[in-house]
Amino acid sequence: MDVYVRLDGQSDLSGQIYRQLRTAIHDGLLRPGDPLPATRELSRRLAVARNTVGVAYERLVAEGYADSRVGSGTYVRTAGLPARGAAPATDATGPGLRPRALWAGLSPWAAPEVTGPVTAAYDFRVGLPDARLFPYDVWRPLIARELRLSGAGAVGYGDPAGHAGLRAALARHIGLSRGVRAGPDDLLVTTGTQQALDLIGRVLLEPGDRVVVEEPGYPPARLPFLAQGAVVTGVAVDAEGLLVDAIPPDTRAVYVTPAHQFPLGMPMSLRRRTALLRWAWRHSAAVIEDDYDSEFRFGGRPVETLQSLDRGGHVIYVGSFSKVMMPSLRVGFLVAPAALRTALRTAKYAADWHTAVATQAALARFVDDGLFARHIRRMQHTYAARHRVVVGALTGRFADLAEPVPSAAGLHVTAFTRRDHRGGHGCHHVVPGEVTDHHLDGRRSSVTGARIVGQVLPDLVERIGEFSVRRVHGQHRQQ
Ligand SMILES: Cc1ncc(COP(=O)(O)O)c(C=O)c1O
Numbered sequence: 001m002d003v004y005v006r007l008d009g010q011s012d013l014s015g016q017i018y019r020q021l022r023t024a025i026h027d028g029l030l031r032p033g034d035p036l037p038a039t040r041e042l043s044r045r046l047a048v049a050r051n052t053v054g055v056a057y058e059r060l061v062a063e064g065y066a067d068s069r070v071g072s073g074t075y076v077r078t079a080g081l082p083a084r085g086a087a088p089a090t091d092a093t094g095p096g097l098r099p100r101a102l103w104a105g106l107s108p109w110a111a112p113e114v115t116g117p118v119t120a121a122y123d124f125r126v127g128l129p130d131a132r133l134f135p136y137d138v139w140r141p142l143i144a145r146e147l148r149l150s151g152a153g154a155v156g157y158g159d160p161a162g163h164a165g166l167r168a169a170l171a172r173h174i175g176l177s178r179g180v181r182a183g184p185d186d187l188l189v190t191t192g193t194q195q196a197l198d199l200i201g202r203v204l205l206e207p208g209d210r211v212v213v214e215e216p217g218y219p220p221a222r223l224p225f226l227a228q229g230a231v232v233t234g235v236a237v238d239a240e241g242l243l244v245d246a247i248p249p250d251t252r253a254v255y256v257t258p259a260h261q262f263p264l265g266m267p268m269s270l271r272r273r274t275a276l277l278r279w280a281w282r283h284s285a286a287v288i289e290d291d292y293d294s295e296f297r298f299g300g301r302p303v304e305t306l307q308s309l310d311r312g313g314h315v316i317y318v319g320s321f322s323k324v325m326m327p328s329l330r331v332g333f334l335v336a337p338a339a340l341r342t343a344l345r346t347a348k349y350a351a352d353w354h355t356a357v358a359t360q361a362a363l364a365r366f367v368d369d370g371l372f373a374r375h376i377r378r379m380q381h382t383y384a385a386r387h388r389v390v391v392g393a394l395t396g397r398f399a400d401l402a403e404p405v406p407s408a409a410g411l412h413v414t415a416f417t418r419r420d421h422r423g424g425h426g427c428h429h430v431v432p433g434e435v436t437d438h439h440l441d442g443r444r445s446s447v448t449g450a451r452i453v454g455q456v457l458p459d460l461v462e463r464i465g466e467f468s469v470r471r472v473h474g475q476h477r478q479q
Pocket of ligand 1: 191192262290320331
């Protein structure tokens with residue numbers, strides 16, 4: 001391994017080499033068992049006598065930092081390294097670089113970080129698809145195919161707007177399945193919904209502009225707008241969705257989840273969708289439509305997208321592969337009115353040039369070959385069964401405890417609690433929903449009391465978990 005050593009002047013060269021290697025060992029840059037560079041090699045690179053390096057190594061060995069193995073070289077000692085003196089304290093308030101004041105008040109939402117398989121029997125975390133349903137066997141060869149010399153992701157940079165094949169495949173897919181009117185050139189591939197919102201904020205907002213979000217709503221959506229210096233205002237939702245009449249007149253952009261309100265789950269009524277579009281037209285405002293999980297429909301007529309109803313060019317439609325594939329893929333897309341396209345493409349270039357090409361190319365093939373549609377059908381089938389069981393449990397056996405919000409789509413169900421069940425026994429076999437509030441600034445809105453079931457009802461969740469898992473597994477076996 002190449003180790004960077006910087007020599008100053010001509011005095012105590014061995015001491016300089018010794019101290020820098022010792023620091024690298026203390027800092028963990030050189031780990032126990034790592035080989036030190038061969039003395040011949042390091043002396044050549046540093047233009048010093050081989051013996052100069054040898055003296056430094058001997059000192060490291062003598063002081064217990066390294067072991068010399070005859071005929072093999074010198075290695076960082078694997079156990080019993082000498083302790084380092086007290087590390088200098090890092091002072092976040094002293095002189096040095098500081099972020100802009102705006103960033104002091106911002107932090108990521110505490111989303112569930114998933115690093116390995118969950119071993120609990122019931123996983124009620126909100127927003128995560130079941131990892132066992134990902135089509136690993138189909139996906140692996142598609143990615144492998146791109147990671148070859150002849151593959152799309154082999155070399156060079158891609159188009160900031162996204163892989164042409166993926167844009168064409170997606171335009172067809174959302175045209176057919178969601179009625180979104182878009183050609184390949186209207187689409188921009190993003191690194192998830194999160195980046196789509198960030199790019200939209202960059203090209204649309206001036207500091208101080210107002211952005212309205214749903215209350216309760218999807219907390220991560222607020223951050224990109226706040227980071228642009230926007231004022232983010234929560235507007236309550238009722239059974240029909242966002243209360244359009246309550247949107248402040250100076251609002252520049254409205255972010256909504258019309259197909260499946262997050263987190264409550266009801267669709268936005270046609271009346272409200274029409275009112276929102278009319279409002280946006282009257283106020284020359286943008287409507288950001290987050291269509292994050294509408295692939296999962298379990299009955300009833302599909303909710304028309306705002307984008308397909310829009311006649312004024314005010315809607316930016318945002319889609320994601322996070323639910324239907326997996327969140328760690330980090331692929332999403334947006335469809336924007338023509339006037340915003342060039343700026344959005346440039347903003348994407350400024351942010352990260354483009355999303356990983358191999359992933360895009362593999363996805364393009366996945367969609368084009370009909371594998372995506374097949375995967376969605378399978379997922380729909382499974383999630384519809386789970387949805388039926390959970391809603392059935394909430395409206396039947398547990399009806400006295402909770403009242404689910406009616407919804408016929410998406411990966412989660414939200415329920416209003418009929419009584420306060422805090423203090424129920426712990427849930428050892430359940431990974432509950434996030435404990436984080438979905439309300440802006442922790443305030444309660446008109447829907448006080450609404451919580452993801454797993455948050456406040458551990459005992460109920462456990463009982464539903466047992467009931468649901470038994471039923472879902474039972475149904476699986478019969479399929
Ligand atoms: C409302 C909403 N929008 C979008 C997403 C997906 O975001 P991303 O594409 O950044 O993973 C989620 C995921 O949980 C969500 O709940």
